[in-house]
Amino acid sequence: MSRPIILGIVGDSAAGKTTLTKGIAQVLGPENVTVICTDDYHKYDRKQRAEIGITAIHRDCNYLDIMQQHLSQLRIGLPILKPVYSHTTGTFEPPVYIKPNKFVIIEGLLGYSTRIARESYDVKVYLAPPESLRATWKVKRDTQKRGYTEEQVLEELKKREPDSEEFIRPQRQWSDIVVSFYPPNDDLEQANGHLNVRLVLRPTIPHPDFTQIINYGNGMESAIRLGLDRDMGKPVDVLEVDGHATLEQVNKLEQILCSDMPHLKNICDREGNPELGKVASTTGETIQSYPLAITQLLITYHMLKATQIYS
Ligand SMILES: Nc1ncnc2c1ncn2[C@@H]1O[C@H](COP(=O)(O)OP(=O)(O)OP(=O)(O)O)[C@@H](O)[C@H]1O
Numbered sequence: 001m002s003r004p005i006i007l008g009i010v011g012d013s014a015a016g017k018t019t020l021t022k023g024i025a026q027v028l029g030p031e032n033v034t035v036i037c038t039d040d041y042h043k044y045d046r047k048q049r050a051e052i053g054i055t056a057i058h059r060d061c062n063y064l065d066i067m068q069q070h071l072s073q074l075r076i077g078l079p080i081l082k083p084v085y086s087h088t089t090g091t092f093e094p095p096v097y098i099k100p101n102k103f104v105i106i107e108g109l110l111g112y113s114t115r116i117a118r119e120s121y122d123v124k125v126y127l128a129p130p131e132s133l134r135a136t137w138k139v140k141r142d143t144q145k146r147g148y149t150e151e152q153v154l155e156e157l158k159k160r161e162p163d164s165e166e167f168i169r170p171q172r173q174w175s176d177i178v179v180s181f182y183p184p185n186d187d188l189e190q191a192n193g194h195l196n197v198r199l200v201l202r203p204t205i206p207h208p209d210f211t212q213i214i215n216y217g218n219g220m221e222s223a224i225r226l227g228l229d230r231d232m233g234k235p236v237d238v239l240e241v242d243g244h245a246t247l248e249q250v251n252k253l254e255q256i257l258c259s260d261m262p263h264l265k266n267i268c269d270r271e272g273n274p275e276l277g278k279v280a281s282t283t284g285e286t287i288q289s290y291p292l293a294i295t296q297l298l299i300t301y302h303m304l305k306a307t308q309i310y311s
């Protein structure tokens, strides 16, 4: 029996998981992708959490045992009866029957927090924007879409900090790729939606050979950079793409990805894929972000590679 290829996207609240997930699902073809958000495995609804005094990101506030069971089922291509948590009402809804498609994306807060869960993924991504950017994103999203006031969101972030430290951030160590979007010069307003990205590439999966970008010249080295570093003590490659990189520069990077992966060729074609890298900026207008496009392509590359390895 064939099994789906499973991608994990983990990170703190409003780190950009849903945004990245949507982009990758669009690239892979929404009909081929099953998306699961692990917020559905919360143990308590919004009112109960307030009464008990527990945050949604605490391990004990989530059915991690059921989450990992479901992941193991999906990994071998079996259906699950998934709980449903509504962010609109802050309550649970009837469960839904889910049969995995060719690709499954599991996005959420605590997806790498048990060994059995971690073993279910083919590719593991961790999202780590600077905390100030995450707070800006959370305030905007929670006030516009989840019925909170700005004060409530800021208070909640403060309350959650010890749990973020204990339960969320340690999961970074289990990822194959750490993705951090950040404003140049730490100035979000000046960035005008054009964020840079820093991609930490761990040697836990084989990445495309990016070394040729070191020799590009023509300003390439300033907008797209490859270097060596340590992340949580371990040696890693770091690929950085600036928001102001030109189409010509980004095309070269895309060629590296696409030449190694014939299936990606159609996806790399910008005309055929006008949605690639599209995102709403903080002012609400839709912009095309090359750093986001490269991130989507790199993760898709690994999904397709995993399909090849598996078959
Ligand atoms: N790459 C990005 N570029 C610009 N804005 C972004 C990006 N990623 C996220 N955002 C902004 O941050 C907000 C929160 O992002 P998103 O909903 O994807 O986070 P999340 O990690 O899925 O959150 P949660 O776990 O709380 O549901 C979005 O509504 C969007 O405004």
Ligand SMILES: O=C(CO)[C@H](O)[C@H](O)COP(=O)(O)O
Pocket: 013, 014, 039, 046, 056, 057, 086, 087, 088, 090, 109, 146
């Ligand atoms: O950290 C979060 C991830 O989305 C949410 O705050 C958590 O899931 C609880 O949801 P809500 O605030 O809508 O009750």
